[in-house]
């Protein structure tokens with residue numbers, strides 16, 4: 646497809662930019678070796694009682710994405726992951742703070758205040774999708790720090806009101822950072838597609854797929 650909406654639209658600009666107020670996309674934030682380390686570490690973190698599972702949604706459906714939570718959890722996960730270790734891997738805490746600093750500046754109030762407690766790890770095979778939703782598990786105002794590994798996806802960032810338009814689609818590639826906080830903290834968002842086979846073979850994801858890690862703080866409103 647050529648013209649607006651065609652694949653070339655996504656190739657033009659891989660500069661860091663604020664895609665919406667408070668939503669900052671930093672392409673190629675992690676080096677290939679950092680990505681490789683993170684893929685290997687994620688394999689260990691997501692084992693045993695923290696293994697990736699198709700989670701059941703409140704409405705009773707089952708997600709096509711497999712996911713797990715590391716660190717402090719929420720009630721919906723406690724049921725499904727009894728016995729899971731409570732500690733957030735230190736590396737993810739560090740990356741979370743570094744991500745907020747990269748997005749908003751090291752001296753920004755968000756970076757200074759961010760104390761990550763939790764990471765959600767999602768795994769998408771070629772057919773997995775994530776529907777439009779808001780991240781309401783935390784009361785905020787801390788931002789969500791998202792790291793992508795493996796296959797490229799289309800990430801849809803919508804509006805604050807509902808799942809529909811207006812929204813924009815961006816590509817998230819392996820090593821990309823996306824921080825959404827401030828005025829975009831409660832924006833609807835989702836992943837309508839994964840581009841199978843686009844991940845670098847040296848990442849060690851033999852069967853392909855996409856890993857997304859979001860680093861979060863579950864602390865309640867402090868400000």
Ligand SMILES: O=C(O)CCC(=O)C(=O)O
Pocket residue numbers: 765767775780791800817834835836857859
């Ligand atoms: O996979 C992504 O990029 C988004 C994941 C997400 O929205 C979530 O886990 O709440």
Ligand SMILES: [Fe+2]
Pocket residue numbers: 778779780834
């Ligand atoms: Fe989300």
